[in-house]
Every structure is written in structure tokens, then in C-alpha cells.
Amino acid sequence: MFSANKMPGSWGRYPQIAPNRVLPIFWRDELPNLAELELSILPHGYGRSYGDSCLNEDGILLDMSHLTRFLSFDVEKGLLRCEAGVSLADILELIVPHGWFLSVMPGTKFVSIGGAIANDVHGKNHHRAGTFGCHITCFELLRSDGRRLLCSPEENTDLFQATIGGLGLTGVILWAEIHLRPIRSPLIDMERIRFASLREFIDIAAASEQDFEYTVAWVDCLASGKQLGRGFFTRGNHAEREAPNTIKKKRSRTIPVDFPSWILNTQTIRAFNTAYFHAQREKSVRKTGPYDPFFYPLDAIHQWNRMYGKRGFFQYQCIVPYNDGYEVMKELLERVSRSGQGSFLSVLKTFGDVSSPGMLSFPRPGLELALDFANQGKKTLELLEDLDRVVCQSSGVVYPAKDARMSSESFEVYFPHWREFAQYIDPKFSSSFWRRVTTTVGEAKQVPVKDCKKEQ
């Protein structure tokens, strides 16, 4: 309801770094002359990236959250054009009553469309629909030399591909056009199946991809031994029968304060995970319900990141290729379980081979694991380094949008072609993430790990 003068941060609340200043952008035709700004620039939406890819320490952030207007909506063809700051929540509110849906839905709807493109986000239907970038038909990109370029698969193709998944570094996306997917009802037919092991997860996933558009799994990352990799597999499809395209809004809740850090510890999380796992007695439960809780269970609790306390948290999201995917994933889960860190929010998912136009996109075929870790300083950073070693060896990849700590060496392994991408970066643009992962050892690192050291 009220907005205090807060410095824009990121969702993981780590690192805590501040830009030199924030420039709000109110109109597409009233941007400042970017070439004249004396510091590096980065567009910033709603700060839903977890680490520092949406931050620009001592630089300038362009606050894009006021550019929230629609340009056009072709209700026949399902083509929607809107400004970069429009959130997916706004889009859904507009399109669902007309029988349309987003072709790709990330895990939260509180992201801007500009951010969804810049991180080439994915959803539970990656095995069918690919990434968000696969459904972008065109966008307008403002470069610091003042050029406004229409980018599409046919026009300015290189910049189109570089900007999708380009972490906001190739210029300012002013507006974009997306291709929507038709639906007959806003309801989802879903099924939740309990699985006892990682092997069982892989089998269910393989058996589900053919018949289910949306698949995802929750995994108990603290379970070990025989129970390693147990969890719930959720799969769903849009309900086919006609239904009114409006759903009564449920009231959302907000976590008003930071939790003290002791609330979430190994014991409480282990107890919670075990209780959660056993809460569903049946092997499989089916139901039909509104799309919101299916896609965005966490959006129902505003500012859930406060659960991890003031020190913030890390998310580790990686994909490992299918060939030795089982062994690698088992190895990762074992290390996490042994460490006793890790939390309730752990997700497993299979990725398909629909390729994205994005040059630096994260999604690729393989097994994906996403884990949250409360920031416990050095202990957590060491565990994540450890996980990086496993993922690097398996030719896997870690998601920049979630990252606040990967080394430049790991980045080089994950994105060996980043230099090719770098030629499309706008010379005036930079981010804390980019400086961190492209600064080799020996050179001065720009993002200090000081917050952690202090806490040791």
C-alpha cells in the first residue's frame, strides 16, 4: 500500500549492495540521455532475481517499474504488446478472461516482462513450450547511443538473441510483444504423486511428459539413505471443459517482519519436511483447481523471503545433462543432505529439448534441481562451491538469475561462449553479477564477500 524510499534490492537479500542512484522511468519517450550518464547503467524491474544480476553497485539503476502500460492486444491471435515494466500478474488479469494464458509461467507472477526476457525464464512446461523467450515475437531495445531498435527473429536478429537471457546488459527493453496460449478454462486438472526415491522421480517424469503439459516435483532435500530423493511429483493440464474465465481472488498474506535466524534450522526443517511428506497418505491425489496456487504457491505469501531472516538466502538452481543425470543428481542431493543445510523449498524438474533463441540462456535438456539455503556465511558458501564442482564436472549449468556467489571459473565452464555474447553488451551497461563473473582471479573482485566474513 505504501512505498517508502527503499533502495532496490534482490529477492535473496544478498549481497546487500547499493547503487549510486536510481532513475525512475515514467514514459518510454522520456528516458535520460544514456550516453551522458557518467556511471554504468542497469535496468531494474521488481527485484525478483535472487542474487546480484539485477543490482549495480555504485552504478545507476533504471527503475522500470512505472512502465506498466499495454500497447495492443489482438484477442483473435493472442498477441499482446506491453511496456517492459508490466508484471505477469497484470498480464494474466487482462488475458485470462479473454481465454488466453501465458505460454510460459515462471514460479512467480510478480516479475516484469522485461525481466522475464532478460533472464529467459522457464516454467513447469519447459519440456513442451521451451522458455519465455521462445514466445517473444519482437521488442524495442534502446541502446545508449540513442538508437531504438526493433528486434525480432527476422530483424536485428543478433541483438534479439543476445537480449533474451542477456541479463539486461544489451540495452533497455522498452516494450515487448508476446504470443499467448489459448485456454478453455482457468482451471488446472492436477495430480500429486508421492515418490520414494530419485529413481522413481525420473521414471514418473519420463512417463508424464507425453500426457502432461506441466510437471514439477518437490523433494525432501534433507532425507538421506534409502529415503534420498523422496518427494511429491505434481503434474497437470489446463482443464478442457468450458468454465467461467474468472476466479475469485483469495486474500494474500504478508510476512511482516524478518524471522529470527534460529527458527529455520536443520531440526525444524527436517521435521517439517518429514511431516509434509507424510501428510499425503495416498500414493496419488487428483483435483481440479484454480491456476494461481498451482503455478505460484509462494505468491500467496508476500515477502516470503523474510522467512530466512535479515542475512538473506541463496538459491542454487542447476541443470545436469541426462546421460549421467541420475548419478550426478544423487551426488548433489547426498552432499546437501550430509551438510544438513538446505530448506523446505527444493524443486526437481526435467527439462526438454525445445531450444531457446537466447544466446546466454540457462535452460537446456537435463535434470534440474533448485534448492534454497539460508545464508549461514562461510559454511553455506563452501557447500555451494562444493556443488559447483560436481555440476562443473558433469557439464551442467547454474542459473545466473538465482546466483549471488558463483566464481568466474565456474561461470566460464557453465557459459563457455560468454565472450561471444559480450560483444552485444551495450558499452554503458553493466551489473554487479557481470563484473563478478567476468573478473578473473588476480584482478580485483568487485563484489566483496564481506557480509559473510563479518558474521564469522
Place this chain on the structure above:
Amino acid sequence: MSMRVVIIGASSAIAYETAKCFARDGADLFLVARSAEKLTTVADDLKVRGAKRVKTYLLDLCDLDRHQEMFEQAIASLGELDMLLIAHGTLGDQGKSEQSVAETMQELQTNCLSIISLLTISANYFEQQRHGCIAVVSSVAGDRGRKSNYVYGTAKAAVSVFLQGLRNRLSSAGVSVVTIKPGYVATPMTAHMKKGLLTASPQLVGRGIYQAMKKGKGVVYLPWFWRPIMFVIKSIPEGVFKRLSL
């Protein structure tokens, strides 16, 4: 029959948020603003959001001679008018006004005289029609003169008093006159100012205006807590008030 609404100063953040609510209802809109680009941007958006028809009119509202023509155009475009929202304005530089008569007069022209001109023209129309609603975005700043913005406050105070009289006059004709008094709102107009705990979003204020217009309320503070705050501020004796730094 869809609602026919004229919105003056349609590119202002508060007016735009109110217009969004009307658009969702499928209203017919007549939008007036001085920048062609902004007017087009807002009009396109409101069409997507569900407005049945959107007509635009380019006008610098300080050009009082063209108010009559604009108003006639609005009636010609929409057929009949149900509601009028006047929301244009500037937040001038108090310091500059203190040093310049021209600057002060300009402030009064934009935030007061242009509104009174529009009200004079539209009041007769609505009175004759015997239904409808006129709403104007005034401000809590008009409730008491303060050294930090009394020129702006003067303009808003005059508008509020004018509306008070108009409400009195038009009530027998069944026309509601709504005085909107927002507190601090986070808009481009206040982007340079520090935002405190009391700063409201334009979405919240816009929705509040929409509801007040539909209900035909009299004086509305947005958000509501400004009513008790301003009650306290108004009741401070002048002898004390003059020594405060507000």
C-alpha cells in the same frame, strides 16, 4: 449503456489509475492532455484494458480560451456526459514563486484558474442535464497554508472552496460534486521528493477516486487517514502554527 467519462489531465498518474478502473467497466472515455505522445500511450492502454471507445483531445489547459471548444467536442464525441474528472496540475517550486510574481501567477493559472474555468463551463451543462458527477483532484495542501508550499496550497484551497459552493448549487439538480484531497502520492510529479511512510501509491488513490465518483461522495481524503491528520493540523492555533516548520 456504458458510462461516458471525460478525464482532464489524463496523463497524470492519478488520473490514469482512475481511468483504468473506468476502462475495466467498459466506459467511453474522452481524454485531454497536452502531450500527444503521452495521450496516445494512455489511450492505447485504456483501449486494451477494456474501454469501449477512447477519444483524445490535445490541449494545454492554461489556454482558457479553448476550454469551451474542448468541452463541446467532448459532448459531440460521447453524445452525453456522465462524469467529469479534472486531474491536471503542477507542483511548482515554492522558492521560485516567492521570488517571482510571474511564477506565482503561472501556478495559480494552472492549478486554480484553469480548473475554475472548466468548472464554470461544465457546471451549467450538468445542471441542465440534471444528473452526473464532477470530481476534481484538489489536495490536503489546500486545508492550511504552510510555508513549504502555500502557493500550491492557495490554488488548491480556492478550488476546494469553489467546489464547496458548486456542490451546494448543484445538489438540487442531482449532480454530485466530489472534492478529492490526496496526501502524498508517489507520482512523477513528486519523484524528486523523499517518500515517507504516508506516501500512497497512485493505484490506491486512483481506485479511491473511482469509488468516490461512483458513490457521488462530497469531500474525500485519500487515503482516509489524511482526514484526522488534517483535522489536527487545522485545529492548531495560528499563534502556535506560525512557529512550526511545516
